[in-house]
Amino acid sequence: MDEQRYSRRDFMQMAGVGGLVFASGLPGCATYGQSRPDFNFIQLSDIHWGYDNPKVNPDSKGTLRKAIATVNNLEQPPDFIVFTGDLTQTTDDPKVRRQRLREFRDMAAELKAPKVLFFAGEHDASLDRGEAYQEIIGGPLYYTFDHKGVHFIVLDNISDPAPILGAKQIEWLKTDLARQQPDAPIVVLTHRPLFSLYPQWDWATRDGMAAIDLLMPYKNVAVFYGHIHHEHHHMTGHIAHHAAQSLMFPLSPVGTAPQKTQLPWDAAQPYKGLGYRTVQATAAGTPQRMQELPVKA
């Protein structure tokens, strides 16, 4: 029921802003917008495999498995699934890092989807610039792909110890965007927020505005990210930024705690604050719709 409450609020917030309309998918309301969704994808984020604090998540070994089971049984299977970073809990031991990445990779292999995509979070990649991640998960740290007319751009703001994209990647982004039409539907996937949500808690990308400036001329852009472990929506001009929940521990939103706080487990509402997201996208770029799904006990 929570997701219905969110959906109305978010729809009200988003509806009037820019060309994109975002609303959670209300059951039985599959054609809320004008055009039908062309495909959906699923965003899973902040798995933090290896995290161990029973006061926050007594089911740290089972939460991802439950989410995978639910996703595998969805009525409307996704075209693809993307993990938006922090696949593992960080460790100073390179051997343990590799072990966690392998265990995560083997679990993710149980997902029944035509395509499963990955990129790293700072917990996976900041201490060795993505070496273990690339060894075990594979692929580049930033890349693009196209799906049914939508251009997806994966940005890396985590493999440098500093929360940056870096000049080289910004140049690469500029070159990639130069090939796109101004009205091309573009979805950016990244780990940290590109805008300065709350740098006091490391919720920012130091040079993220450079990327946002490059995206500004494009009419249909949305950014999906993780890192902050709760649902959050923000507009920079006409560009919408959507943070997903974690599948390990929720973090307090800004203004609700004096410091960044992992929210304790609530036995009356197990898995509260944890979840994942489905996104319905259209090749026309708009509207896109989202639904936040809970982890079921």
Added chain:
Amino acid sequence: MRRFAHNLAATAAIAGVAGYLLAAAAHGAAAGERIALVAAKFTFSQPEIRLKKGRPVTIALTSPDFMHGFSVPDFNVRADVVPGKAVEVTFTPDRSGRFAFLCDNFCGEGHDHMSGFLIVTDD
């Protein structure tokens, strides 16, 4: 004043960090407050730093183990704390209140908790 501070840092590189901190303390009386702060995995040597609004402060940073960051987003202050080097930031808090400072270079397992507060009071 700035040139003097730089000379001081250069001297410190020769004299070693301990000598530098003594020199810094002596210098403090003339140039506003000076505070020595060590950033080491995974804490700052002072979790709370008390400052006066409108009074310039120089924070002299050192690290023994990693290029930590020192960042105070509310005052637009940040620096990389390079091991073996004396790094200074000078600023004047223009508001009173409680402001977070943090390490903003990912330094390891305890990084997420490597932070503290500036407590700025009116004079």
